[in-house]
Amino acid sequence: MKIYFSDFFDVSPELIEEYGAFNISLLNDLPLFIDPFLLFNSKNEEYQKLHSNIINYVLFLKECSEKGVSDSLVKSLFTFSEVKQNWFGYSLSGNKGSGLGKKFAFALRDNLTNVFANFGKENISKGSHLEKLCLVDSGVGRDNISDFVTNLIKEFLLEYTQDFALKNIKIEYLKKFHVPKVSFNYQTCTWIANFYTLPIYNGDFVLLTPKDILTKDDAWINRPDILRHIDEIISSIPNEQLRAHINEYFSNLLPQNLKREVTKKEEQNALVGLIKGVPIFLDCYIRYKEDKGHKAILISREKVKDAEIIFIEQLKLFINTLTPFGFYAIEGKSYDEAMKRVLYLKQVIENNDGYRLFYHKGKPVHREQDLQIMFKLTWNASTFDINAEVNNGRGPVDFKISKGSTDKTLVEFKLATNSKLKNNLAKQIETYEAANRITCHNSIKVIIYFNIGQYKRVKAILKELKLENNKNIVLIDARNDNKESASNVKISNYDV
Secondary structure (H helix, E strand, O other), X not given: OOOEHHHHOOOOHHHHHHHOEOOOEOOEOEOEEXXXXXXXXXXXXXXXXXXXHHHHHHHHHHHHHHHOOXXXXXXXXXXXXXXXXXXXXXXXXXXXXXXXXXHHHHHXXXXXXXXXXXXXXXXXXXXXXXXXXXXXXXXXXXXXXXHHHHHHOHHHHHXXXXXXXXXXXXXXXXXXXXXXXXXXXXXOOEEEEEEEEEEEEOOEEOOOOEHHHEEEOOOOOOHHHXXXXXXXXXXXXXXXXXXXXXXXXXXXXXXXXXXXXXXXXXHHHHHHHHHHHOOHHHHHHHHHHHHOHHHHHHHHHHHHHHHHHHHHHHHHHHHHHHHHHOXXXXXXXXXHHHHHHHXXXXXXXXXXXXXXXXXXXXXXXXXXXXXXXXXXXXXXXOOOEXXXXXXXXXXXXXXXXXXXXXXXXXXXXEEOOOOOHHHHHHHHHHHHHHHHOOOOOOEEEEEEEOOHXXXXXXXXXXXXXXXXXXXXXXXXXXXXXXXXXXXXXXOOOOOO
């Protein structure tokens, strides 16, 4: 079954590894993204130049904003389509994202003239950082920064991929593409297109990305990190007067004289107040992260390796384990196929070492989105239409499996730790059944648990909702403390 770049373009994974690129999936985005700090902090002069180019473009936008820029020019200069061809992101369905639209564009324009008025003139941090734009409630989020960076280094990614393709990929897999918005001409204030010979898949080109600029979950400079280390950040400020001022300002924003611990929400509100009241604090935080920059490389390298192990190495072994069970040969109505596949998954996970897929370094998957991506990739190669993250305006459901307009089945995969599991079981699928005009038996809920406590929680919820004997709710035991070595197939021969 073809899943990865190496499969579709007939090149060895070892060759891609040697080139330094990530062997992407061409079936679904993987939850990785480019961290601009890895460009800034790199010893690679080309990466450093890329970071400088990013900052220069933001400074150009800042200058435009200060002079006053028309709405039509905002659209031209501030908005970008998602670079979906790198197959990274947070979509559970293919590789299509929303990109950087008007909301981002106008938020960035406004922020560059007020909240970030000192951007490019910082005197505490060693340099300017794009990530600073998503450290406050400003309409600019982590996904926006990732998309922005990818667009601004697109020329590098195109050349990087073309170089590999021309040397290693057969000509029948390549095509010459005219790519818009490749480089910016500051004299004419316009974006320039160019031609590149690139791998072609489903009529579009594919991009490779170096692994050493990728990370997972959070960028090195990120907002949740501030609260986790706020005492250490404040202590690291060398100016004694500034340090005392920031410490007192933050303390005064927290509830006083409580007979309980301050809640996370209260801390978050105080942080927002601190950033607005003492904006220079962000520069202090960024300098704190710059001084620890050597750790960013090690941590991102580990995160990317973890992603390779889970989404490539272990997943391939898992798929090889499913194949002999007839998992990919099932035909029939959508409900029958979906249920049989779920039960095959249950069998392989519980009795044939398949549970190992969900563990790395002894710890189970903790992000439901990662679990859903795994299942999306293993469910491929079906004659059925399998759409992920279906949304009918009433919230997303994991998968809709269909053949034609009348034969549809909804499938949800959930972790037992999901805090909204009870509400989901009671309401969500039924809402979708009504929206899709699907009868009650055409929905399946799959819940995976990793310890006995999680199992008991799920059973208690099912009992309360009177769903204990519901055949359309399937529990999968992925515990690693109750499995014997009596399996017929070994999923992995290394410690996961």
